[in-house]
Amino acid sequence: MKFTAVIVEDLSVAADVLQKYCIKSGKVNVVGSFKSTEEAIPYLSENSVDLIFLDIEMPGANGFSLLDQMQYQPQVILTTSKTEYAFDAFEYSVTDFLRKPFSYQRFAQALEKLKPLNEKKEEPEEMSHVFIKSDGKLIRLNNDDILYIESMGDYVKFITNDKKIISHNTIKALTEKINPDVFCKVHRSYIINMNKISDIRDNTLYIANAKIPVSKANRSTVMSRIKIV
Incomplete structure (x- = not known):
């Protein structure tokens, strides 16, 4: 590591x-x-x-x-x-x-x-998924199913290919709990799955049909984690 x-x-x-x-x-x-x-x-x-x-x-x-x-x-x-x-x-x-x-x-x-x-820090099995508190229950999501996470004030929205799950949480708190080898904070309002990026243009990256801003403070982190050939 x-x-x-x-x-x-x-x-x-x-x-x-x-x-x-x-x-x-x-x-x-x-x-x-x-x-x-x-x-x-x-x-x-x-x-x-x-x-x-x-x-x-x-x-x-x-x-x-x-x-x-x-x-x-x-x-x-x-x-x-x-x-x-x-x-x-x-x-x-x-x-x-x-x-x-x-x-x-x-x-x-x-x-x-x-x-x-x-x-x-090396806990691949334990870090392969998260349990999200939503609507009075715990919902399991595998890392690979999560496209990105978006802040909604005191709540966050987990976006997958087929659903959106809202949970009482913050981007800052999640940054310390999710697998850092898979996810990356790109903006104060967004955490993305690095494996789901389709393309990057200037200070915007695209996942599925979503346009996600990349802040100046986080751009170097994102660029250091992608393979450019």
């Missing part, structure tokens, strides 16, 4: 190197890349990741301010051209400190220091 990660780095060249190294390692799935703390916060406030590759000196707030605002504690690998932040890195209990420019070998050594992922 791969670590899910985001890159927070204002230099495109440095971000591209990290992306390339992550792919080469086969251990990290980059689900988002941001050029500043301000860009990263909205995504990280609604999505959990295992790892952050974090630059320190960026336009606006520095990398440490991002860590101060986090509501949970992912593992962190700092990337910077200066060694003067090493003590602060220790104070924040980061996994490793990569001084730019760094080689792939040094990058790989940093990955070796990561704590293993919780094996409990």
